[in-house]
Amino acid sequence: MKHRRKAGSWLATVVLTLYCLIAVILIGNMIISSFKTKQDLLFNTFGLPTEITFSNYDKVIVEDGFFSNFINSILLTASSIVSLIFFSSMVAYGIARYRFRGKAFIEMYFLIGLMFPIQIAILPLFIIMRTLNLTNSFLGMIILYSANMSFSVFIFNQFFKQLPGALHESALIDGAGEFTIFMRIMMPISKPVISTMALISFVQIWNDFYLPLVFLTKKSLHTITLAIYQYLANFLAYWNYVFAAVTLALIPVIVIFFIFSDQIIAGLVAGSIKE
Amino acid sequence: MHRSRAYRGFIAPGFLIYTLFMIIPLGVAFYYSFFSWSGMGDMIFIGLDNFKKIFLEPRMSGIFWNALGNNFSYMLIAIFIFIPIQILLAYLIHIEIAGHKAFKLMIFLPYVISPSIVGFFSLLVFDPNIGMLNTFFTMIGFQQFAGAWFGNVNQAFPLLVSVIGWQGIGVGMVIILANMKSIPGEVVEASIIDGASIWNRFWRVELPFLKPSIINVFVLSSIFALTQFDLPFIIGGLNGGIDGKLDFLNLVFFRYTFGDSYNGETAIGFGAAISVVLFCIIFSIALIQNLVLKRLFYRDEI
Amino acid sequence: MKKVLTMCLMLCLATTMIFAMAEQEKMDAKEPVVLTIWEHTPQFELPLKNTLERFMELNPDIKVEYEIKTPDNYLSLLTTAIQAGEAPDLFWHHGTATSDMDNLTAQNALMDLTSYLALDDYSEMSMDKVRVDGKVYQTPAATIDTRATFYNKDLFEEMGWEIPADFAEFETLLAKIKASGYIPISLAGRDSWNILFLFEPILAATNPDWIQEAATGSAKINDPRVIDAMNKMIEWGKKGYFGDNFLGVNEAGQYLSFSKGQAAMTVAGSWTTDTLSKNNPDMNIGAFQMPTKDGRKPIVLTYAAGFSVYSKTKEKEAAVKLAQYLSTKESQQIWVDGLGAIAGLKGIKSGSSLADEISDANLELESFYNIMVLYHADGEAPTKVWEEDNPKLLSGSLTAKELVEMIDPLMDYPNM
Numbered sequence: 001m002k003h004r005r006k007a008g009s010w011l012a013t014v015v016l017t018l019y020c021l022i023a024v025i026l027i028g029n030m031i032i033s034s035f036k037t038k039q040d041l042l043f044n045t046f047g048l049p050t051e052i053t054f055s056n057y058d059k060v061i062v063e064d065g066f067f068s069n070f071i072n073s074i075l076l077t078a079s080s081i082v083s084l085i086f087f088s089s090m091v092a093y094g095i096a097r098y099r100f101r102g103k104a105f106i107e108m109y110f111l112i113g114l115m116f117p118i119q120i121a122i123l124p125l126f127i128i129m130r131t132l133n134l135t136n137s138f139l140g141m142i143i144l145y146s147a148n149m150s151f152s153v154f155i156f157n158q159f160f161k162q163l164p165g166a167l168h169e170s171a172l173i174d175g176a177g178e179f180t181i182f183m184r185i186m187m188p189i190s191k192p193v194i195s196t197m198a199l200i201s202f203v204q205i206w207n208d209f210y211l212p213l214v215f216l217t218k219k220s221l222h223t224i225t226l227a228i229y230q231y232l233a234n235f236l237a238y239w240n241y242v243f244a245a246v247t248l249a250l251i252p253v254i255v256i257f258f259i260f261s262d263q264i265i266a267g268l269v270a271g272s273i274k275e
Numbered sequence: 276m277h278r279s280r281a282y283r284g285f286i287a288p289g290f291l292i293y294t295l296f297m298i299i300p301l302g303v304a305f306y307y308s309f310f311s312w313s314g315m316g317d318m319i320f321i322g323l324d325n326f327k328k329i330f331l332e333p334r335m336s337g338i339f340w341n342a343l344g345n346n347f348s349y350m351l352i353a354i355f356i357f358i359p360i361q362i363l364l365a366y367l368i369h370i371e372i373a374g375h376k377a378f379k380l381m382i383f384l385p386y387v388i389s390p391s392i393v394g395f396f397s398l399l400v401f402d403p404n405i406g407m408l409n410t411f412f413t414m415i416g417f418q419q420f421a422g423a424w425f426g427n428v429n430q431a432f433p434l435l436v437s438v439i440g441w442q443g444i445g446v447g448m449v450i451i452l453a454n455m456k457s458i459p460g461e462v463v464e465a466s467i468i469d470g471a472s473i474w475n476r477f478w479r480v481e482l483p484f485l486k487p488s489i490i491n492v493f494v495l496s497s498i499f500a501l502t503q504f505d506l507p508f509i510i511g512g513l514n515g516g517i518d519g520k521l522d523f524l525n526l527v528f529f530r531y532t533f534g535d536s537y538n539g540e541t542a543i544g545f546g547a548a549i550s551v552v553l554f555c556i557i558f559s560i561a562l563i564q565n566l567v568l569k570r571l572f573y574r575d576e577i
Numbered sequence: 578m579k580k581v582l583t584m585c586l587m588l589c590l591a592t593t594m595i596f597a598m599a600e601q602e603k604m605d606a607k608e609p610v611v612l613t614i615w616e617h618t619p620q621f622e623l624p625l626k627n628t629l630e631r632f633m634e635l636n637p638d639i640k641v642e643y644e645i646k647t648p649d650n651y652l653s654l655l656t657t658a659i660q661a662g663e664a665p666d667l668f669w670h671h672g673t674a675t676s677d678m679d680n681l682t683a684q685n686a687l688m689d690l691t692s693y694l695a696l697d698d699y700s701e702m703s704m705d706k707v708r709v710d711g712k713v714y715q716t717p718a719a720t721i722d723t724r725a726t727f728y729n730k731d732l733f734e735e736m737g738w739e740i741p742a743d744f745a746e747f748e749t750l751l752a753k754i755k756a757s758g759y760i761p762i763s764l765a766g767r768d769s770w771n772i773l774f775l776f777e778p779i780l781a782a783t784n785p786d787w788i789q790e791a792a793t794g795s796a797k798i799n800d801p802r803v804i805d806a807m808n809k810m811i812e813w814g815k816k817g818y819f820g821d822n823f824l825g826v827n828e829a830g831q832y833l834s835f836s837k838g839q840a841a842m843t844v845a846g847s848w849t850t851d852t853l854s855k856n857n858p859d860m861n862i863g864a865f866q867m868p869t870k871d872g873r874k875p876i877v878l879t880y881a882a883g884f885s886v887y888s889k890t891k892e893k894e895a896a897v898k899l900a901q902y903l904s905t906k907e908s909q910q911i912w913v914d915g916l917g918a919i920a921g922l923k924g925i926k927s928g929s930s931l932a933d934e935i936s937d938a939n940l941e942l943e944s945f946y947n948i949m950v951l952y953h954a955d956g957e958a959p960t961k962v963w964e965e966d967n968p969k970l971l972s973g974s975l976t977a978k979e980l981v982e983m984i985d986p987l988m989d990y991p992n993m
Contacts, residue, residue, distance in 0.1 A: 008473075009372040016367070017374065020381035022441065026396050027384070042837055042857055045399070046407055087289040094285030106286065108561075113297045114498050115557040117525050120532065120550045121300035123314070123543070123657050128300065130661055147296035149289060154495070155450070158487045178281035192453045200446060207389035214654060217644050225389060232391050233647040234619035235829050236852045246392050253387040257380065313676075314656040315684045334962075334983075403822030404763065404834035426766055426825025428972065513649070514769055514965050517824060518974045530965075533653040540676055540958060541656050 034243035041240055056244035066227060066248060073224040076138055077205045080145035081198050088149040092156030093182055097168065113150035122214060129215060136218050145205050152197055159193040202256060224249045308547035325548030342522040350500035352436055358492055361447035366477060369455045383445030393442050394509030401425055425510060431520040439506050447492040454488035490568050497564065501557045524553050610895045612641045613665040614884065617651035624915030631911060632902045639895045659686045666890040667899060672706040672715050672882030675950065687714040688886040693897050694904050698923050703880040716883035716900055719909035719922035724774045724877050725935040727853060728842045730861035740865050743872040744782050751818045754841045763840030765831040766824040766971050769964045775844040777945050780806040781875040782867040785942055792943035794952050794991035799981040807970055807977035814971045824972055832856060850931050851917040864934045876938035879947060880921060954989035
């Protein structure tokens with residue numbers, strides 16, 4: 001779909017460019033600041049560095065072992081997303097594509113998780129996790145993040161609802177089993193919503209510090225967000241490291257966003273809905 | 276849609292972990308709300324006293340209604356200002372205005388930055404003494420524009436809402452955009468051949484297709500508005516900012532449940548009561564929206 | 578593409594599970610005695626680390642792992658862990674400064690350390706923080722927490738400003754600094770704790786007699802002298818002594834504007850000494866106590882508290898050993914040095930010259946906040962009201978009289 005660009009659209013381009021400058025300035029300033037000495041940061045907060053230093057990165061990466069946090073974050077986030085999407089898309093599919101008694105109730109039931117602050121449930125949750133020997137374990141965290149599926153179920157549910165019923169019927173006639181239909185037909189055409197969901201949950205899990213703070217107490221298991229939070233909690237003593245750590249944490253997010261935004265488009269170009 | 280027992284197989288695994296790791300802990304928390312309990316030691320059953328305190332004690336109810344008011348103001352802004360903006364942004368990117376790819380990335384980008392870092396940015400931008408804004412105004416000689424920002428009773432709330440919007444607006448946009456992309460091409464092309472203007476095409480042809488994603492964003496924005504916590508906490512502090520302008524229910528909950536680092540008082544029972552009230556409010560709003568939206572949008576399908 | 582992606586993700590999942598299991602096995606394997614200790618803020622990481630390293634040198638058979646939490650979540654984490662029966666072997670808490678001690682002892686969560694520790698040299702005030710009914714439940718701390726007026730020595734010298742000898746001189750100084758275009762005192766008008774740490778010295782300087790009476794429970798919180806001190810603070814705010822837009826400043830902003838040289842002074846807790854000196858190592862920082870009208874130097878004293886041993890610890894012997902070490906002078910000296918803190922124990926030197934300047938005083942006073950903790954009635958905590966509402970004094974939506982009238986009914990004065 002290409003259109004000739006009109007004056008109005010150029011105006012929009014200009015306005016949006018200005019708007020996006022906010023993010024560019026903030027993130028650009030952060031990256032630049034990560035190469036400044038503490039002294040420079042204090043007196044020359046927003047300018048270019050008077051001397052470029054790598055000492056902040058040295059401290060963050062070498063001394064504080066940021067890479068091990070990094071690997072923890074990546075392992076934890078990636079596995080949690082796969083598991084979350086697997087469970088939540090199945091639940092949503094079951095709700096959206098079948099007619100059964102108590103459906104409205106089940107739909108609401110899966111929304112409840114969004115309506116409470118998770119902090120209030122932390123004590124009972126802690127006892128459950130402890131009993132199952134799931135504290136200080138990534139497996140436990142993956143289960144927790146998968147259980148936190150309200151948002152994801154909601155989005156998948158809305159998506160599956162609007163797919164034409166004929167899709168399913170024709171597959172049934174072909175003699176495919178219910179699960180095969182789900183995996184072979186429904187999942188492929190759900191690419192756009194899966195990538196959107198993966199992206200959003202990536203951000204949420206990557207940035208979450210509360211659950212790791214409670215359940216990953218061993219330093220060797222700490223995630224990136226936990227490490228950054230420690231710097232921020234003693235902000236003044238560490239504020240030169242904050243910039244370096246945040247820059248390092250942001251890079252994979254941006255990279256992943258690039259990959260996934262192509263995925264979204266690729267999934268759409270296939271245009272499977274029309275088939 | 277059809278009848279088959281197969282739905283059980285799909286729902287069961289998710290249902291199990293969701294129930295065990297979300298619903299049961301929440302249910303236990305629900306139960307705490309009838310007790311006077313610090314989180315350790317004896318639990319004393321006090322019936323509805325925690326709830327009475329929220330609504331009847333003058334000081335507490337003042338704090339409660341102020342915070343709820345802020346939650347609702349933010350919700351209205353999210354619905355009536357942010358959603359139209361999100362649709363507009365998605366549409367601009369959809370019709371591929373110059374630079375649309377970069378815009379999609381840049382508008383979404385703030386969302387991937389964790390709230391504590393956004394809070395850190397807001398210090399760098401808005402701090403009256405060392406922040407970018409006041410430094411800039413002083414530098415170009417317009418000192419009169421330098422302000423207290425989050426310390427100004429009139430500006431604090433709109434500013435906070437803008438920061439939240441800046442951070443989160445991309446999510447709704449991406450959801451709506453994904454939906455736009457799934458509009459069958461021939462429908463749109465037919466309208467182009469008919470000579471419909473971009474504006475007309477949007478209203479008559481494309482908007483109706485966007486129902487599902489707009490409903491999603493609508494319901495989710497409302498829930499997020501009512502459970503707002505991170506940015507108000509980081510920007511305004513635990514006590515709800517200047518004159519309580521940045522106080523939200525989840526902040527009240529956190530403040531009364533866990534105290535803070537200096538004041539070591541925890542009150543799990545009372546905190547649970549606050550979260551139960553919060554839950555009831557969100558639940559009823561979600562129910563109402565569900566009914567209203569179904570009537571508005573799915574009339575023909577029922 | 579899709580297959581590759583799926584494979585990658587599945588691989589991740591599998592690896593994680595293996596990792597998780599390996600982790601589990603490691604935990605089951607027999608190792609030398611391992612203790613875990615919790616501290617509530619990264620600010621104390623350095624002294625804790627140094628202390629523990631020395632302890633492990635002395636006791637090679639014991640390995641101590643520390644976990645630093647964050648202040649805003651510490652209490653909920655500790656409460657949760659104790660309630661679940663899984664608390665660390667040793668942990669920090671507020672002691673009797675808050676209700677922590679009552680709650681924890683009521684739960685039998687703390688081991689009685691009375692017979693294990695040699696504490697003869699510790700002052701009564703520091704022992705009060707760790708003792709209930711004559712039993713010691715926590716290692717006492719040798720650091721004194723107080724508040725101080727920090728000033729930029731270089732700037733004072735350059736401008737010819739002098740350290741004020743009495744309260745009138747202090748106010749003249751504020752006016753002079755203001756007139757020369759600097760912020761006299763940087764203040765986080767948004768954060769109630771920073772307001773407290775300014776208010777307490779003002780109260781001590783203007784009406785020390787009220788504090789002395791109130792400390793024994795024989796003066797009320799809605800006394801005109803308290804209102805007078807609050808009004809003084811409000812007046813300074815209106816005169817611009819905290820900067821034009823101080824209501825929008827938070828704690829970090831308060832210290833940064835001092836470190837940047839925008840503000841000539843800042844009034845803050847003594848534990849910020851280290852942060853302030855590290856933030857701008859080139860600045861010469863001095864400190865004094867805000868003087869009274871008759872030229873005395875009052876100091877608001879509070880003692881910190883140390884670590885408790887968990888009653889259900891599986892490594893009782895080692896945990897007691899560590900507690901014993903934590904209360905020795907050697908470990909206290911390491912701690913004080915690591916923090917640059919003020920020493921409050923015979924035979925221990927303060928951690929910096931700045932600490933000596935801070936403790937140069939001749940009138941020791943109780944903290945306003947502690948008075949509210951000491952003499953609160955049952956029910957709503959007076960400190961809660963104070964914390965929530967003190968920023969409203971400065972924003973002008975609450976008068977001093979209104980605030981103290983709200984707090985007064987929550988108090989129970991023993992001698993009134």
